[in-house]
Amino acid sequence: MTRFKVILLAAAFLSLVGTAATVPAQQQSLPQADAALYASEPQPLTLDQCGQCHPGHFRDIKQQGGKHQFDCRECHTTFHAYNPRKDNFAEIMPDCTQCHSPIHGDKHNQCLSCHSNPHAAIKAPTLAGVLNYCADCHTDQGMQLSAQPSKHTELSCDNCHHTEHGSIPFCSECHQPHFETQAFTGCASCHPVHQPLAIPFAIDNDLRTCSGCHNDIYPKWQQTISKHGQVGCTECHTEHKKIPECSSCHGIPPAHSKTMLDKFPRCLDCHLDAHDLPTKN
Numbered sequence: 001m002t003r004f005k006v007i008l009l010a011a012a013f014l015s016l017v018g019t020a021a022t023v024p025a026q027q028q029s030l031p032q033a034d035a036a037l038y039a040s041e042p043q044p045l046t047l048d049q050c051g052q053c054h055p056g057h058f059r060d061i062k063q064q065g066g067k068h069q070f071d072c073r074e075c076h077t078t079f080h081a082y083n084p085r086k087d088n089f090a091e092i093m094p095d096c097t098q099c100h101s102p103i104h105g106d107k108h109n110q111c112l113s114c115h116s117n118p119h120a121a122i123k124a125p126t127l128a129g130v131l132n133y134c135a136d137c138h139t140d141q142g143m144q145l146s147a148q149p150s151k152h153t154e155l156s157c158d159n160c161h162h163t164e165h166g167s168i169p170f171c172s173e174c175h176q177p178h179f180e181t182q183a184f185t186g187c188a189s190c191h192p193v194h195q196p197l198a199i200p201f202a203i204d205n206d207l208r209t210c211s212g213c214h215n216d217i218y219p220k221w222q223q224t225i226s227k228h229g230q231v232g233c234t235e236c237h238t239e240h241k242k243i244p245e246c247s248s249c250h251g252i253p254p255a256h257s258k259t260m261l262d263k264f265p266r267c268l269d270c271h272l273d274a275h276d277l278p279t280k281n
């Protein structure tokens, strides 16, 4: 910067300061009465206005309010009435029972202990909050587990439902399939999870399942040339471990005399192996 420019700037600055100092103080203009401003009556606050001052509550309801997306004043029949000296906060806050019956039974009447944010009604209560009460609300599952004891009965609900309330675990988290390519989606068709040993055998069960444990009978049955090779395991064994009567399908074959059967009461005395009947050819 040249010396000349510095001098010019300094002069300009001094002249500005000088001007401000020499002008007399402006008179403040006084407010003018305007009756038009008071022509109308104040209107009740709109929801939008509640939201301007309480943006957090508005946003909670907007995003997670679910069926609570109605006007604040449906719940807050009294508001802006809190007085620390009266210590009346609880008194002026809405009570869930204004609108709800005790829907989970009388025991669980401290609604906010689980539904911690009334403005976010669809937010599921935390797992920790409901932990000790699962079977209070889910009586069916509790009963299933105790009606037919299994190793699952010895687990606690949250051993399996462990991520959040309402989460469903996969069998594959803890188990191997019976044979290599078995899909986990089918497990529950044989093992209703809260009663995994009440195993219903359906005709259309994938019989390779049996091979996982009965690895002697399965290949024998698969290879037999007798007609029982076309009868599925579960057509004969309608329940696990249930042994069928031959006569349930065959009756008494006409070619078999009563004297013969009296002498050999067990069909397998002659037919030897249900899974691989001896045949002529």
Ligand code: HEC
Residues within 6 Å of the ligand: 050, 051, 054, 057, 058, 061, 068, 070, 071, 072, 073, 074, 075, 076, 093, 094, 095, 096, 112, 118, 119
């Ligand atoms: C479904 C009923 C319900 C609705 C709808 C509702 N509230 Fe609330 N609100 C409550 C309850 C219950 C409490 C008391 C919470 C507590 O005790 O922790 C509360 C507390 C409050 C509080 C004070 C405590 C705090 O959390 O800061 C404010 C402010 C508030 N609500 C604003 C609003 C506004 C604004 C709206 C509308 C945008 C609204 N509420 C809609 C039920 C409701």
Ligand code: HEC
Residues within 6 Å of the ligand: 045, 046, 047, 049, 050, 051, 052, 053, 054, 072, 073, 076, 078, 079, 080, 081, 082, 083, 092
């Ligand atoms: C101009 C701003 C403003 C508006 C508009 C406003 N509030 Fe408030 N509100 C406040 C302030 C400030 C408080 C006290 C501090 C706090 O709790 O956030 C308060 C407190 C509250 C409380 C808790 C304490 C009490 O005394 O009730 C509730 C509930 C509440 N407001 C509801 C509402 C509702 C419902 C509306 C709309 C009908 C609304 N407010 C509109 C500013 C506002």
Ligand code: HEC
Residues within 6 Å of the ligand: 065, 066, 067, 068, 074, 075, 094, 095, 096, 097, 098, 099, 100, 111, 112, 115, 118, 121, 122
């Ligand atoms: C002004 C009435 C009113 C009040 C007060 C109220 N609710 Fe509701 N709530 C409703 C209505 C209406 C529904 C929808 C119908 C139903 O599920 O019964 C609902 C639904 C719910 C739902 C299900 C939400 C959804 O979208 O599926 C929960 C959870 C709930 N309320 C909890 C509470 C709790 C906890 C309180 C107290 C903090 C409360 N409510 C206070 C009216 C109210």
Ligand code: HEC
Residues within 6 Å of the ligand: 096, 097, 100, 101, 102, 103, 104, 108, 109, 110, 111, 112, 113, 114, 115, 123, 124, 125, 129, 130, 133, 165, 166
């Ligand atoms: C011990 C915890 C707990 C308490 C206490 C509790 N709730 Fe719930 N509530 C739950 C759980 C968990 C759900 C299921 C939430 C979900 O679907 O994710 C639920 C769901 C609801 C629903 C939705 C109903 C449905 O079938 O989807 C309403 C409404 C509700 N609660 C109201 C209340 C009210 C009102 C109170 C107080 C009287 C209350 N709750 C007390 C845990 C609780």
Ligand code: HEC
Residues within 6 Å of the ligand: 104, 108, 127, 130, 131, 132, 133, 134, 135, 136, 137, 138, 157, 158, 161, 165, 166, 167, 168
């Ligand atoms: C206060 C009552 C309550 C308690 C306590 C509770 N739940 Fe729930 N739960 C509900 C309600 C209500 C629903 C949603 C409605 C339904 O599907 O039954 C639900 C839903 C579920 C679902 C999803 C159901 C589905 O069909 O997808 C599972 C899983 C579940 N709860 C497991 C648990 C477990 C595990 C616990 C304990 C850690 C528990 N719940 C505690 C009330 C409760």
Ligand code: HEC
Residues within 6 Å of the ligand: 134, 135, 138, 141, 142, 145, 152, 153, 155, 156, 157, 158, 159, 160, 161, 168, 169, 170, 171, 188, 193, 194
């Ligand atoms: C061994 C793991 C395991 C245990 C222990 C367990 N569950 Fe489940 N639960 C599951 C699985 C897996 C499903 C999904 C079942 C399906 O889709 O067929 C389920 C489903 C559910 C459902 C949804 C409805 C239904 O019956 O399909 C509820 C509710 C539930 N469980 C509650 C409970 C409760 C309450 C307990 C404890 C008393 C419990 N569970 C113990 C694994 C378990």
Ligand code: HEC
Residues within 6 Å of the ligand: 149, 150, 151, 152, 159, 160, 169, 170, 171, 172, 173, 174, 175, 187, 188, 191, 193, 196, 197
């Ligand atoms: C969180 C882990 C977990 C999940 C998820 C789980 N289980 Fe189990 N399950 C176990 C444990 C632990 C045992 C006991 C194992 C043992 O003693 O070897 C068991 C045992 C069993 C048994 C034998 C029961 C008995 O009393 O002998 C069957 C059948 C079974 N599970 C099937 C399933 C099926 C099907 C699923 C999915 C729908 C499933 N499990 C999900 C942990 C789990």
Ligand code: HEC
Residues within 6 Å of the ligand: 171, 172, 175, 176, 177, 178, 182, 183, 184, 185, 186, 187, 188, 189, 190, 191, 197, 199, 205, 206, 209, 240
């Ligand atoms: C066709 C029916 C069927 C299907 C499908 C099935 N299982 Fe089984 N599972 C059985 C039978 C039968 C047993 C033996 C029960 C007994 O010993 O009383 C068994 C036993 C079990 C056992 C306990 C014994 C062991 O091997 O540890 C587990 C765990 C098990 N199954 C898991 C599964 C899983 C995981 C799936 C899905 C990938 C599945 N099962 C699919 C029929 C089935």
Ligand code: HEC
Residues within 6 Å of the ligand: 178, 201, 205, 207, 209, 210, 211, 212, 213, 214, 233, 234, 237, 240, 241, 242, 243
């Ligand atoms: C996870 C292993 C497992 C699977 C899979 C399995 N079983 Fe079994 N099964 C057993 C066990 C263990 C026994 C008891 C063996 C004993 O008592 O010597 C048994 C016994 C039987 C018995 C009765 C045996 C007797 O001596 O009375 C029949 C029948 C049977 N299983 C059929 C089947 C059929 C059919 C399937 C396929 C749909 C199947 N099992 C799948 C483990 C399994």
Ligand code: HEC
Residues within 6 Å of the ligand: 207, 210, 211, 214, 217, 218, 221, 222, 228, 231, 232, 233, 234, 236, 237, 243, 244, 246, 268, 274, 275
């Ligand atoms: C045509 C009917 C029939 C079919 C199909 C059949 N079984 Fe059997 N199974 C029987 C009969 C009957 C017995 C009793 C045999 C005895 O008393 O010696 C039996 C016995 C068993 C036993 C226990 C005794 C033993 O021999 O170890 C097992 C395990 C078994 N079957 C598994 C299976 C499996 C797995 C399949 C399919 C691969 C199958 N069965 C197919 C009728 C059948």
Ligand code: HEC
Residues within 6 Å of the ligand: 225, 226, 227, 228, 231, 235, 236, 244, 245, 246, 247, 248, 249, 250, 267, 268, 271, 274, 277, 279
């Ligand atoms: C679930 C029904 C069922 C049961 C139980 C059953 N069978 Fe059969 N059996 C059949 C069918 C189906 C055929 C084929 C019939 C045909 O094609 O004419 C058959 C065929 C036979 C044949 C002719 C074999 C051939 O290859 O030509 C003999 C022998 C026989 N069964 C004996 C028995 C004996 C012994 C038992 C008891 C251990 C028995 N069956 C249990 C359904 C059954």
Ligand code: HEC
Residues within 6 Å of the ligand: 246, 247, 250, 251, 252, 253, 254, 255, 256, 260, 261, 264, 265, 266, 267, 268, 269, 270, 271, 279, 280
């Ligand atoms: C004393 C030996 C003996 C006894 C016991 C016996 N069978 Fe036979 N069964 C035979 C002979 C031999 C044949 C003819 C074999 C052939 O033609 O291959 C035969 C054929 C059959 C056939 C196929 C031809 C037909 O007549 O339909 C069936 C099915 C059959 N037996 C079922 C049974 C049943 C069910 C029992 C028990 C109630 C039984 N058998 C007991 C020896 C016996």
